[in-house]
Amino acid sequence: MKDLFFMGGALFMSVLxxxxxxxxxxxxxxxxxxxxxxxxxxxxxxxxxxxxRSIGLFALIFGILGQLIGLYGAFSSMAEVTSISPDILYAGLKVSMITTLYGIFIYLIALILWFVGRQLIDKRV
Structure with a gap:
């Protein structure tokens, strides 16, 4: 778990x-x-x-932003090299998706809490 945190980028994963x-x-x-x-x-x-729930949605968007910034850096590095093996490309894509998956996980928790909270609030009447 700690490895995924650092692979996803300490800055983005900390904010998430x-x-x-x-x-x-x-x-x-x-x-x-x-x-x-x-x-x-x-x-x-x-x-x-x-x-x-909006905080959870912001986490999702921030995770996607982390992926896009990571992909931009990876593609910039690939432009400088003449030949890249598909294994390196696939590994880079896998790492870039860590922040997006974490953001989706946070938003999913927010949706579940929002749904449960809404049901409890409606039943209290």
Whole structure:
């Protein structure tokens, strides 16, 4: 797991990890605050859950940005070399997809939490 983190690029993977923690804390905090409090508004709670989902979407977009920057660097390096084996090309493409997969994973968690939170908010009425 640690190898994937460093292969994906420490900068992008660190930012994605921070976004994962922020998204989890945001959604859990606001959902528990709504479920515990008697005077909270349903509309505000739903809006806060959607903001948490937006953090997950930002993580997905940031992961795709990491992949595109990695691909740009790889293709720039390949332009300087006359011959490249397909194995090197495939390995580079595999590494470039790590940030995108991590971003998709974060967004999937955000969607699951958003769906579960929405169901709990709707049932509280």
């Amino acid at each position: 990890s921070i976004l994962l923690i922020v998204m989890l804390a945001w959604m859990i905090y606001h959902l528990s605050k709504y479920l515990i409090s008697k005077s909270s508004s349903k509309e505000i709670a739903l809006r806060k859950m959607e903001q948490g």
